[in-house]
Each structure stands twice: as C-alpha cells, then as structure tokens.
Amino acid sequence: MDEARLIEFARQGDLEAFNRLVLQYQDMAFNLAYRMLGEDDPAEDVTQTAFISAYRSLSTYRGGSFKAWILRMVTNACYDELRRRKRRPTIALEPALPDEDGEMESPAWMADPGAGPEEQMDQAELQQALKRCIQALPDDFRSIVIMIDLQGMDYLEVAEAASCPLGTIKSRLARARLRLRDCLRNFWELLPSQFRLDEEGKR
C-alpha cells in the first residue's frame, strides 16, 4: 500500500495504517530527536510524543511531504522539551568528564575494524566532540544542520519541516556549518586526516 493511501486510512482512524507510517519514519524521527536533545531517554519520549501528536493532528495535514510533516512534529516536540529544560534546569547524574562518560553511542562508527584500543578511544572522543559541538549550536541552527547534513534531506523538504523560507534555511545552514567548523578546530587532533584542514596540521 502506498503512503498516500496509508495516510488516508490513518485519517479515518485506522491505527494500523498509521503504525506502518510510524515504522517507516521512526529511525529518522528518533535520530533527529537524539541529535537535538543529546540524550537517549528524552529522545525516545519526544519521539513517542511526536507520533501521538501526529496521529491526533492528522486532520491538519494538507498534503506535501509527509516526512517533512512528521519531522516538523518531532522538531516542535524537541523545542517544547528544550523550553521545559530551560524553565526547569536539572543536573545530570552522569559523569561530566569525557573519559568517565558512560554514554558512548555506537563507538564503532567511523571505526577501522582493525583499530587498536587507543584508536577506538580517539574515535569515542571524536564522537563526544562532535556531539558537544552540535549541542552548542542554537536550537534552530541545530535542527537545520541535522536534517540536511546528518539526515541528508533536501533544502525544500527542510524548509517545509521547519516552516521557514528557503533563504532562511540556506543562511542558518551556512552559519551552523561555520560554527561547527570553528568548534571542531578545538578537537583537530581527533579528526581523521581526511577531515583535517591543512592549516590545522601546520600549527
């Protein structure tokens, strides 16, 4: 069954049809929430909340990219969570130091299968550095750079998901990339050689 028919059935109250759409987009939705919030549990909660909101708001879907519409729900739920955190700041119980940080998401990414313990440690540290730099971005820059560079979405879809004009998307993306470049310079020794700038290697 194609997506349009699933959406139509879901709008008529068919939860099974909607759940097939959920399964189709849940990885992307969770990934966006995780990158926006930086933690697993809140990302899971926000993803679930976003799907519930999406089901209840199906009547407001007016066509266009369903993926963009779902991701807008996730982005809005993330903004709500971030606002809630600002209103009620909490202190994390997890260790703050990177070498004691137990939260290491899939340290095998970018890994050479034959890498030794030292290289694996470097990769985990790079992962943490990337995470910090992404988290340091303003919320609306972060959502754009996640959707375009990490999710591989095109500009028009992101404009639809973020409810912003195309020019705003381009501007925010450029500024986000610049900030990330500057932030990652602090961790240049962790970067694989193909990602290092020439000038950094000459320091």
Next chain:
Amino acid sequence: MSVKLSPQEWQLISSYLDNQVTAEEKSAVETRLKQDEQYHQAVDGLQRTRALLRSIPARKAPRSFALTPAMVAPKPLSRWLPVFNWGSIAASAAAVILFFATNLLPGLSLAPQAGAPMAAEAPAVEMAAPDAGRVEESNYSRSPIILWGAPLAYGKGGGGGADTSMEKVPGGMGGGPEPMPTLSLEQPAAPEAMPTQIEPLPGNPILGLPDAELAGREIDRAGNPLPAGEAEALRISPANLAAAVLAFLAVCLAIAAFTIRKQLRS
C-alpha cells in the same frame, strides 16, 4: 589563518557545496576558486566540516514507536476543552456586544437614555471623593447622596447600610465627596465632619432632614430633589450587570480551559 568573508559569501559557499546555486553563482564561485587562494581555503574548510557531519551514521530507533489504542485514547478532561474554549469566546462576545449596545449605541440602548452621560461623569465624582477639599461647589451641590427615611449612603462610594433598598438608594455608588454630618446618640460624628455650630432648622429638630414632601426622593446637597433622569442614571442597569457577569464567566472559562490544556500537555 582564518579567511575573512561576508555572511553572504559563506552562504554562497555552503549552498555551492550542496549544489543549491544557480549556474551563474556556480560559475562565479569556481572562477574565484581558481584565482583566490584564501577563498579556496574557505571552501575547503567548509567542505571538510560538511563531509565530517555527513559521515556520522544515523542511529536506529532503540524500540518500536508504534502506537497502541490506549496511547491515542482521548483523555477524559480533553472532552471539556472545546466546551470551555467556545464557552469563553461566546461569553466574551456576548459581554462586549451587550456592553456596547447598552452604553455606546443610544438608539439601541437597553438602559435609560439619561444613563450614558451620567455614567461617564460617575468616575469623575469617584476620583474627586478622596480629596473633598478641592471639590467645586457646582459638583458639590450636585452630589446626590441624601435620602430621607433610609440610612445615608455617603463616603467614597461605600454604599448604603444593610437595610438600604435598591429602589431608593443609588447603590451607594454616587457617594458624596464629604460626609454629611449626622447626629447620633451612640456614636457622635467625627469632629472634623461636625459643623462648628449646629442651628436647628425651622420646623424640624433633626439636622439636615428635608421637608416632608421630599420624603423618599433623592435630593442634592442644596436640598433640591434630583431630576428623575439623573436619579435613574445613578443606578446600575440590568444590562450592564449582565455584561459584567458574562465577562466574569468568560474569564473563569478561559482559566479552566488553560488549566486543562496545561494538564493535557504534562
């Protein structure tokens, strides 16, 4: 060495890397890339950052986020939300319409015609009340506070006594700027309100009590009966009272709707 470019130039480079530029823009970037070493470095730096971000693999969802019927079942309170929302809107609209129809549209007025001008003057009297010494004689003489046969309704709009009838007392709203001296055996009037010398009125031993033919009528400080229109104007019209009740209802419903919405979100 960091490259100095304008935000527009950085945006053009960023869009160029994603192939989101026009043919002219692409040509301009590529021409400059060949000629300007610093520009080349800028493009290269942003390109590597972009490549690094794109090399981060997407994470898989740790569990299924499929919905169950229980998750999407409407919460009991949510049924009341539209009732409160629309009730609040309807009550606000009714209050506004009633108020305007009563006070601003004389042709459609539900209140006595004389009410509008006097209603406008009432706040001025209220404002003047705390500073009785500055009250002009003309206003002073118009202050309609003296009633015979019922307790006096004076003093900053404080209203009449417990046994004051709405038929005869203008709700205490038009209280005069200065209390009328009274004589009481139990509680003498305040010294500053007492006249320095009390002279009994001819034919009537009680100070300030008007003639018998004025019994039950509203009079001014000079002892003259108020015109019927002015006396009517001092009363709160039923339409204004209804508008106030509706406005209060609208506020209550809006607060209830806001509270429910907050609970549903939490």
